[in-house]
Amino acid sequence: MTLFHILTFAQNLLKERVQTGDIVVDCTCGNGNDTLFLAQLVGKSGKVYGFDIQQQAIEKTKELLKEHQLLDQVKCIQDSHEHITQWINEPITAAMFNLGYLPGGDKKITTHYDTTIKAIEGLLPLLKVNGLITIALYVGHDVGNEAKEVEKFLMSLPQKQFSVLKYQFINQVNFPPI
Secondary structure, three states: OOOOOHHHHHHHHHHHHOOOOOEEEEOOOOOOHHHHHHHHHHOOOOEEEEEEOOHHHHHHHHHHHHHOOOOOOEEEEEOOHHHHHHHOOOOEEEEEEEOOEOOOOOOOOEOOHHHHHHHHHHHHHHEEEEEEEEEEOOOOOOOOHHHHHHHHHHHOOOOOOOOOOOOOOOOOOOOOOO
């Protein structure tokens, strides 16, 4: 059995759940890698909503999607993921969060637990039965209490409606994501 890095683990879960034609959300576009991954999963007949507050992230994401000829099925939205319900009003199969800051960007611009929790609250009613939300949390950066607060919120979700899993390496240095 192979133990995967959190992002690979999340992608493996999504590969099993997301099908061609599905509607999915990348709640934190960043450099576009997760958006690209989701666009490849849903194919030309699917749709990806991609959110980021930074213009730099949206531009990088669009460039990457264009290189792979997958821009048509992606709606890149420069807005906080907390406003998800203003942009999406249709059922979704899955959503991804990769919290923290934009790699290679300004480390002072980070995700925050209050906006992340609001985004999750907005996504849950849109999530299809057996849908999936993956969240990579980073406990080591300056806004590290985000992980604690988001985890606390997730633990409060009713178990009859939602199954919440925490995947974490407990003996790793430098605060790997959970």
